[in-house]
Amino acid sequence: MFATFNFEESPELREPPKRSRRRDRSVKYLRALSAKNNQERTQHDPSQVPGPSNSAAPISAPHTVISMAETVAPVLQAQLPAPRPGILRVPSNYPSDDEARPSTSTASNPRRESRWAVIRERSPQIVSKEVKFQEKTKKLDLNKGRMKSRSAGSRDRKANRSNPADDGNQKSFSDVVKTAMMLRNWISAMEHDERESEPDGDPTTTNAEHSTNTTVNSEAPLVEIPPMAFAARPTGWAQTRDYLKEKWYQLRYFYVTENSTFFYYWSAIITLGVLYNMCAMVIFIFDDVHQGYFWQWVYMNTFFDIIFLLDCVVGARMTFVHEGNEVRETTKMWRNYKRSQRFKLDAATLIPADLILFILSEASLIRIFRMIKIYRLYEFIVLTQRRTDFPHFMKILFLSTSCAILFHWNACVYFLFSLAEGLSEDDTNAFGFSYYKVFDPRFPTCTAFVDEDCWYPEDQSVLDIRDERIKYMQEMYKFWEDKFSITSLGNFSREYSMTIYWSSLTITKCGQQPWPSSSLQNALEIFDTLIGVLVFATIIGGVGSVVTQMSQNVNMFREMMDGIKFYMKYRGVQSAIQDRVLNCFLYLNTHNQLYDEEEILSLLPPRFQANIAANLHQETLSKVALFYRCDPRLLQEVVMLVKQQVYSPNDYLCRKNEKAKEMYLVKKGTLSVLEDDDNMRELDTLREGSTFGELSLVHVKGNLLGDRRSVSLRSVGYSDVYILHQDDMTRLLQEYPDERKRLLENARRMLHSRGLLETNELGEMCDNTDDMDDEQMLDFLSVDEQLNRLEGIIEGIDKELGQMVASFSHTSVFFKKRVTALEEIYNSNKKRIRADLYNGILKTGYDDKILLI
Numbered sequence: 001m002f003a004t005f006n007f008e009e010s011p012e013l014r015e016p017p018k019r020s021r022r023r024d025r026s027v028k029y030l031r032a033l034s035a036k037n038n039q040e041r042t043q044h045d046p047s048q049v050p051g052p053s054n055s056a057a058p059i060s061a062p063h064t065v066i067s068m069a070e071t072v073a074p075v076l077q078a079q080l081p082a083p084r085p086g087i088l089r090v091p092s093n094y095p096s097d098d099e100a101r102p103s104t105s106t107a108s109n110p111r112r113e114s115r116w117a118v119i120r121e122r123s124p125q126i127v128s129k130e131v132k133f134q135e136k137t138k139k140l141d142l143n144k145g146r147m148k149s150r151s152a153g154s155r156d157r158k159a160n161r162s163n164p165a166d167d168g169n170q171k172s173f174s175d176v177v178k179t180a181m182m183l184r185n186w187i188s189a190m191e192h193d194e195r196e197s198e199p200d201g202d203p204t205t206t207n208a209e210h211s212t213n214t215t216v217n218s219e220a221p222l223v224e225i226p227p228m229a230f231a232a233r234p235t236g237w238a239q240t241r242d243y244l245k246e247k248w249y250q251l252r253y254f255y256v257t258e259n260s261t262f263f264y265y266w267s268a269i270i271t272l273g274v275l276y277n278m279c280a281m282v283i284f285i286f287d288d289v290h291q292g293y294f295w296q297w298v299y300m301n302t303f304f305d306i307i308f309l310l311d312c313v314v315g316a317r318m319t320f321v322h323e324g325n326e327v328r329e330t331t332k333m334w335r336n337y338k339r340s341q342r343f344k345l346d347a348a349t350l351i352p353a354d355l356i357l358f359i360l361s362e363a364s365l366i367r368i369f370r371m372i373k374i375y376r377l378y379e380f381i382v383l384t385q386r387r388t389d390f391p392h393f394m395k396i397l398f399l400s401t402s403c404a405i406l407f408h409w410n411a412c413v414y415f416l417f418s419l420a421e422g423l424s425e426d427d428t429n430a431f432g433f434s435y436y437k438v439f440d441p442r443f444p445t446c447t448a449f450v451d452e453d454c455w456y457p458e459d460q461s462v463l464d465i466r467d468e469r470i471k472y473m474q475e476m477y478k479f480w481e482d483k484f485s486i487t488s489l490g491n492f493s494r495e496y497s498m499t500i501y502w503s504s505l506t507i508t509k510c511g512q513q514p515w516p517s518s519s520l521q522n523a524l525e526i527f528d529t530l531i532g533v534l535v536f537a538t539i540i541g542g543v544g545s546v547v548t549q550m551s552q553n554v555n556m557f558r559e560m561m562d563g564i565k566f567y568m569k570y571r572g573v574q575s576a577i578q579d580r581v582l583n584c585f586l587y588l589n590t591h592n593q594l595y596d597e598e599e600i601l602s603l604l605p606p607r608f609q610a611n612i613a614a615n616l617h618q619e620t621l622s623k624v625a626l627f628y629r630c631d632p633r634l635l636q637e638v639v640m641l642v643k644q645q646v647y648s649p650n651d652y653l654c655r656k657n658e659k660a661k662e663m664y665l666v667k668k669g670t671l672s673v674l675e676d677d678d679n680m681r682e683l684d685t686l687r688e689g690s691t692f693g694e695l696s697l698v699h700v701k702g703n704l705l706g707d708r709r710s711v712s713l714r715s716v717g718y719s720d721v722y723i724l725h726q727d728d729m730t731r732l733l734q735e736y737p738d739e740r741k742r743l744l745e746n747a748r749r750m751l752h753s754r755g756l757l758e759t760n761e762l763g764e765m766c767d768n769t770d771d772m773d774d775e776q777m778l779d780f781l782s783v784d785e786q787l788n789r790l791e792g793i794i795e796g797i798d799k800e801l802g803q804m805v806a807s808f809s810h811t812s813v814f815f816k817k818r819v820t821a822l823e824e825i826y827n828s829n830k831k832r833i834r835a836d837l838y839n840g841i842l843k844t845g846y847d848d849k850i851l852l853i
């Protein structure tokens, strides 16, 4: 996993504004123009410049929008053709104010006219653009006018248009104005957006445009915008820059943890490289492969070498634990990598020995150095076994892969050996490889099932196979001579198929092979036999353990099932009950519930047990009315007390009027709430996530139900239920006296609201336990609760006494040691001490004469 610095991700980074670069540039350009325009305006029309008091006055966002619109619009207007009097006719739905009519507003506004004059004067490009634009518009208008005039002949029903050309001009120009207006509004809106999202104090400037706009803002601010008027939100280039910066930091300081998903997948890639090297480097001893794929091999080698190089970078960014802390500092990680075994192995892997291939291309085994990376393959196997849900399958997969690689290597060694010995031409019994041993495959050209002639007429044969075998073979050969085709294989296919066959049979000792007839052949055979024995021991052991593990659970279940069956038969249990028990047992097995959860959890440290329990029950329990506003620490302990129970179909969880001692949480299944066992009227159904019976956790004085169940509850199908016992709760509440009071209060309120609590005449609750001390509280406890409490108190006293005894014995040992040490000091310095005492140098505060005796 790539680690990152904990940059605070701002919302705008998550949602980049949809602005194109072109739009940015256009805004920049327009801004520059408007800046000049403003500058000129201030020079030509001092009344427009806000005075110090104005500039200081904060203004709200809408004002700014209008002012910016005013700023940008004239610039656009400057590029529009000068309106011809009498031509402009704005559609009825078009804005009719001055701002919306550039021509009229410009004409009627001498101030603006003077501004444009200055702009034209100072920006010749704009003037030339304007001229070009005017010319184009004129042409457009003329063309349109011509077209209109053509159509006007046939459609003179538009009598109000006396001059069709004028009409065309008028429409096209209004289109242009309309577009310009839209453009202006769009820019205004964008300006507004942008200002709203300015990152720093200057809300009219983005970082990228700073240099352009500084002049505008410093010299002739249109309106002073308070720095905090808009939220700081980088946009455009600033945002991209921030994003790139963040990515750069992430890349520069990335780190990898061993258990991260990134490292796992990266290891998978490295493993692929290792396997590739293992297969490729030996297969290039075959001539066909070498000649046909040498350069492809070189490219692939380079690719995987780069991957291995990158693995060194990853290795240098591996976190490690130092004094219990995970170290993620770049330099420390690098130093740790340099010191590690991994670094040495990685360095050895990357020895560029395969440069020799360019001189001696046959020496493909020179890449053997890359095999050092095999340790990463082992790491990958370990990581996979940690992560996978199918460990047995993975184990068998790894075993078979290693077998395949071993066979492959052995086949190549055998071929090399045969090459060294010299290939025999036509001896099928030769130990080494011979092309004669591998025939090209032959396929029948007739179909035996369809074609009658395709069957060899054995019944017509007069030859007895036992006596005239050779003749029989010749006859057969003649018969098939024209009834098959030969597919000729390349040399490599024949070589590899034969050698891998030899290799697998020799290693597994599964088939008879030609005898070795020389010392070298013997040596190879013995070597193979040794490897075969080792491999077999490993494979059989591995597969055996996998099979044992896989069948372990099945066997255990079978044993348990047999035991139960035997017991029930032996005791003569009714067959209906037997069926119920066995069905329930099967259900538990299929839902993986035969495991003892407590036993499994007990393997974990208490902290994790608490985490798991909280994850399973805390949310459900926090919604129970009884725990309303109770201390979260109490809830954290309550979740640890919850135990699981499975109920079969029609099992009763509790019956009406039974002593209530548990609270239930439904994890899975459906429960029926029955009014009574007798009439079986269903009041309600409870499903997953429901809780009930919570009032049985505390004993409430005045409970009209008297701690009895108000209804019966029956499981419809199989139900998984979590149970919280009253005893556990009472014991826990001894440590939380305040919470006990709160729970009692909640319980009383609940009972009261259901009309199940004794009330006084005014209908108020009889007792208030809030102000009670522990002594008074005892009166409200049931005998069971009192006993529990007593047990708790005795346990507490016991604990305290134990602590006191331990502390006493510790202190006495300490003092004994001290006295012994003092005695030793005194004995060794007896004379000096006596002399000092005698001379009055040492004063003990006691009667020194006693010591001097």
Ligand SMILES: Nc1ncnc2c1ncn2[C@@H]1O[C@@H]2COP(=O)(O)O[C@H]2[C@H]1O
Pocket: 654, 660, 673, 683, 684, 686, 691, 692, 693, 694, 695, 696, 708, 709, 710, 711, 712, 713
């Ligand atoms: N009509 C009902 N619908 C759902 N749950 C009920 C209904 N009546 C009672 N219960 C719950 O079922 C529980 C049975 O045991 P208790 O009487 O202790 O508390 C009961 C309530 O929590």
